Amino acid sequence: MSPKNFVFELFGRSPVRPLQAHMEKVRACIAELPPFIEAMARDDWDTARVQQKKIVKLEHEADRLKKDLRLHLPKGMMLAMSRRDVLDTLLIQDRIANMAKDIAGLMLGRQMQFPANMQGPLQRFLDRSVDAVNQAGRAVNELDELVEAGFRGHEVEVVNDILTELDQIEHESDEAQREVREILFAQEAELPPVNVIFMYRVIDSIGELADLAQRVGSRLQLMLAK
Amino acid sequence: MEYGTLLLGLAVIFGLFMAWGIGANDVANAMGTSVGSRALNIRQAVFVAAVFVFAGAWLAGGEVTQTIRSGMVDSALLADSPSLLVYGMLAALAAAGTWLLTASYFGWPVSTTHSIIGAIIGFAVVGLGFEVVRWERVGTIAISWVLSPMIGGMIAFALFRSIQLLILDTVDPLKNAKRWAPLYIFLTAFVTALVTMFKGLTHVGLDLTTAQAYSFAVLISVAVVVVGLFAIRRLRFEEASLQAHGSHFSDVEKVFGVMMVVTGCAMAFALGSNDVANAVGPLAAVVDVIQTGEVDPETVVPMWVLLLGGFGIVFGLFTYGHKVIATVGTGITQLTPSRGYAATAAAAATVVLASGTGLPISTTHTLVGAILGVGMARGIAAIDLRLVRMIFMSWIVTLPAGAILAIVFFFILRGLLG
Numbered sequence: 262m263s264p265k266n267f268v269f270e271l272f273g274r275s276p277v278r279p280l281q282a283h284m285e286k287v288r289a290c291i292a293e294l295p296p297f298i299e300a301m302a303r304d305d306w307d308t309a310r311v312q313q314k315k316i317v318k319l320e321h322e323a324d325r326l327k328k329d330l331r332l333h334l335p336k337g338m339m340l341a342m343s344r345r346d347v348l349d350t351l352l353i354q355d356r357i358a359n360m361a362k363d364i365a366g367l368m369l370g371r372q373m374q375f376p377a378n379m380q381g382p383l384q385r386f387l388d389r390s391v392d393a394v395n396q397a398g399r400a401v402n403e404l405d406e407l408v409e410a411g412f413r414g415h416e417v418e419v420v421n422d423i424l425t426e427l428d429q430i431e432h433e434s435d436e437a438q439r440e441v442r443e444i445l446f447a448q449e450a451e452l453p454p455v456n457v458i459f460m461y462r463v464i465d466s467i468g469e470l471a472d473l474a475q476r477v478g479s480r481l482q483l484m485l486a487k
Numbered sequence: 488m489e490y491g492t493l494l495l496g497l498a499v500i501f502g503l504f505m506a507w508g509i510g511a512n513d514v515a516n517a518m519g520t521s522v523g524s525r526a527l528n529i530r531q532a533v534f535v536a537a538v539f540v541f542a543g544a545w546l547a548g549g550e551v552t553q554t555i556r557s558g559m560v561d562s563a564l565l566a567d568s569p570s571l572l573v574y575g576m577l578a579a580l581a582a583a584g585t586w587l588l589t590a591s592y593f594g595w596p597v598s599t600t601h602s603i604i605g606a607i608i609g610f611a612v613v614g615l616g617f618e619v620v621r622w623e624r625v626g627t628i629a630i631s632w633v634l635s636p637m638i639g640g641m642i643a644f645a646l647f648r649s650i651q652l653l654i655l656d657t658v659d660p661l662k663n664a665k666r667w668a669p670l671y672i673f674l675t676a677f678v679t680a681l682v683t684m685f686k687g688l689t690h691v692g693l694d695l696t697t698a699q700a701y702s703f704a705v706l707i708s709v710a711v712v713v714v715g716l717f718a719i720r721r722l723r724f725e726e727a728s729l730q731a732h733g734s735h736f737s738d739v740e741k742v743f744g745v746m747m748v749v750t751g752c753a754m755a756f757a758l759g760s761n762d763v764a765n766a767v768g769p770l771a772a773v774v775d776v777i778q779t780g781e782v783d784p785e786t787v788v789p790m791w792v793l794l795l796g797g798f799g800i801v802f803g804l805f806t807y808g809h810k811v812i813a814t815v816g817t818g819i820t821q822l823t824p825s826r827g828y829a830a831t832a833a834a835a836a837t838v839v840l841a842s843g844t845g846l847p848i849s850t851t852h853t854l855v856g857a858i859l860g861v862g863m864a865r866g867i868a869a870i871d872l873r874l875v876r877m878i879f880m881s882w883i884v885t886l887p888a889g890a891i892l893a894i895v896f897f898f899i900l901r902g903l904l905g
Contacts, residue, residue: 269822271858275868337872341865409736411865414656
């Protein structure tokens, strides 16, 4: 007869920690992207391949965490936040990791090389998008504190500050994206047209990282608003 | 009476069996969070619980015992058949004990009080007839299935909202936790002291007027607050986390850990005073009949019977309860001290309110309602509603289950002993 205690079995598995763990994985995945693009830029194919494998592996692990969390949120749960918002946040976080995987896959598969004068701005643009994802991660990290405070009071302000900063970073990433596109536009006529198409696609995808990070933020805002 | 010693022995064994079950399961609910918050280690928790359960059983257990042994069934109708009463009470003890053991095995939070009441009703109906049972009392018990979790839930909701407003949602929760802790400790101690004064102390010979009871309760509470403040001052905080994070709930929870110890003691005391009756009430009735040969609902419960009950509960705590406390205390739980405090303090307060108005309610039911109340205030990240449904079902099943088991045991005993 194993000791059982109803008071403590009454509590379902909180989605907060799994959601944070998933975001942690997504951040780790995204963190491998800048070294990958750097390696591509300096023609270091071995490193690039290793980096791409790392990204795929981390995306896979994030996927597993996602499925695990989904299984642990059956309908009969009374949650401190809406079930819908938790699952949506999870889905968006997961799309960030997918996007990183797509970018790495596409660039490696096409052996893509950006013109030398684009390297600097591109790195800066990517860094801003990665910053946005990290900032979203910081907000998700506050979720357990939010539950602790019952989604009220001072802790809400702390999270709102983080989210305001996230909006700012996303905005800066948009600016950086425009700059990169302008540089590419100026010389697109001299480059192979098919390559240019895919360069635009990679640029869009990197911008999408920041957009998704911002959407994670807006989901958290919805949890606060309830 | 023939077989007198045998029947007495059986009654003692069944009574101990039941008390063991109470100690093994219910006490852990009171002490688990104190261990989980590291305010106490397991050994200290078991020791503190033993002391308070025993004190509760001894000091305040007598009054409730009277209700259990003679409150449900019209004793005047039993005067002609003392042996029926003995078999019936034995059957009730065995039935309730069996039901409790089954329920604990599956982890159902059934009420000890309701098990024994169901069992007594069961034997009364088959042994003496439908009309002996005081059905209006059974009716109020059915009402309490809805009322006690609801009242407990509302008080817990209000209490937790007040904690949010005063402490958790402020810029400096730690400072506010220290500022308001005395108030919360006072409330808890006051409520417990008051129950003891009203419910039990007449039994040990102290007959207090209402005014005396209130002033004694205030005195005791102030003393507890002083001890609590001392304990809070001795806490070590990781103030550094303030700069890093902006809020530092782990330190706040340490303060609540101290409050939790006070509520834990209060709950253990209340459990001892209320639940010891479930084990020794029928035992006291049997002892009385065997010693005097008559049915007299008015005699005082012998002290050794209460002590035996207290001993049984403490024994259950030592043999099995410490394991439950350990799983609760070391396992990852969402019942942090602040939530645990709100829920248990609300449950305790509800029991007092109910005793004041004469409603028979179960601590178990109230506690579940109180936890749901904290959950409604968005204080708990996730509550398993399927389990809540199952818990409600197990409450409704408890009365008939106790009754049916008691009927079975009643016929077995009468068949064997004649």
